[in-house]
Amino acid sequence: MSFSTLENRLDRCSINTAPLGHRLPIEQPLELIARAGFGYVAPWRKDMQGRTLSQVRRHLHDSGLKVNAYCRSTFIPSATRQAFDTAIADNRKAIEEAAELQAQCFILVVGGLPGDSRDLPAARAQVAEGLAMLLEHAKQHDVALALEPLHPMYAADRSCLSTLEQALDLCEALEPGSYRQLGVAVDVYHCWWDPRLHEQIHRAGAQNRILGLHLSDWLVPTRDLLLDRGMMGDGVIDLRGIRQQVETAGYDGAVEVEIFSRDNWWKRDETEVLQRCAERLQRCC
């Protein structure tokens, strides 16, 4: 089987609004992304500020873009039961928003250690408990939930879910068998280093659980733990190899660009960033 590049296939590609720096009101990025030829967008909740969801839905309709994912959950592990309940309520609301935007999935970044806790197993237990509650809500609103394991360097403050294996274990515990409502998003930045990556992508595909593929690149050196992701091709990740594994495992959804880059891409004009994304997706991925 020959593996095809993304040349002339920007219709398969998505732009997460983060690489554009969240500077413009959402209708402008939507127009720019569509005009650049992309088929999908992955907006953030913060993009909705000052807009009603029906306004945004109309802008989406006008742009012709499909929403492959809606970003993202409020962190679940909390220092008190009250804070936990508030986090769950907020995530329920977000799931309803995802439904209203007809997003293909809602991205779950689960959160790290709450308060001054050093207890990772306890944080993970809170995540499992919270997800079970959200899964019910997602079923009612017909929203797919995509667990996104984050790089282990975020285990303390963003995600106690660090590997694809761990995310899939959780999927199987909460939704035995194969995919109905709960799956995973494979972000190359978070999992490229993992010696079990190939095996776990295969496992995820066999259960039909791959709901997203996020691309960026790992820069050497990396100067900031959060805001120094690279443009595809500028780093060391075997992007084409991982995309091939994910698609061989059965994924045929959007290929999404998600880059946080305070000192480089966020300083550039949105049109330039989109142009570079388009070029690199077709050439390096």
Add this chain to the structure above:
Amino acid sequence: MSFSTLENRLDRCSINTAPLGHRLPIEQPLELIARAGFGYVAPWRKDMQGRTLSQVRRHLHDSGLKVNAYCRSTFIPSATRQAFDTAIADNRKAIEEAAELQAQCFILVVGGLPGDSRDLPAARAQVAEGLAMLLEHAKQHDVALALEPLHPMYAADRSCLSTLEQALDLCEALEPGSYRQLGVAVDVYHCWWDPRLHEQIHRAGAQNRILGLHLSDWLVPTRDLLLDRGMMGDGVIDLRGIRQQVETAGYDGAVEVEIFSRDNWWKRDETEVLQRCAERLQRCC
């Protein structure tokens, strides 16, 4: 079984010379470390500069300190065969130095992606090949080799060996059965986040392969990928919990402090750093 603290057990503890910033000629840190009551030291190869090994050995003898580990290997994966051979030759020399210093083990930080490679499996294959060669040399010189998996955030530039599981897989491939010459160093900074940590510590202990336990702490926020490790107790790692797992698995060797901290501890006086290490080891670990 009650699990004992390190109170009044600094004789079990080791100071890696890194936390002292490598500013003083080695004989001075040795004297300071011994005077502060520690039983062990883990020197670096760079500490030997300008000294003969027999001089350093005499200083070690005078101090009364034992050498629990000698830091560390030259990176193995290389862009050319010639560079690979040079790296192996240099590591052979380091193994001989470790023998001369009567170090209880030689620390192997294996290296990341060579040149502009994006091929992690190839880098890992080079590591396996190089280790097989070094293992022979280590046997001849009766030096124990301790593979130290590093945090996944170093996969590109320092270690394509990222998890304890991966290190143990390599040990079993190169030295089937249980420990004779090849084991692992468990550094909490590198592996605290790992959902398989507990299980893999148990596995390592069952094969008698735990050759070192390194302590520091994960700060939130972490401001630099390499040089912002925290003093024990200042971060979020469950230090006592991990030490308990490691010792329950059978390890009774040195408990070593290894902190890289450009903007904090490396700016402080060596005596103050040692005092703080002593206090935190006894109180938080």
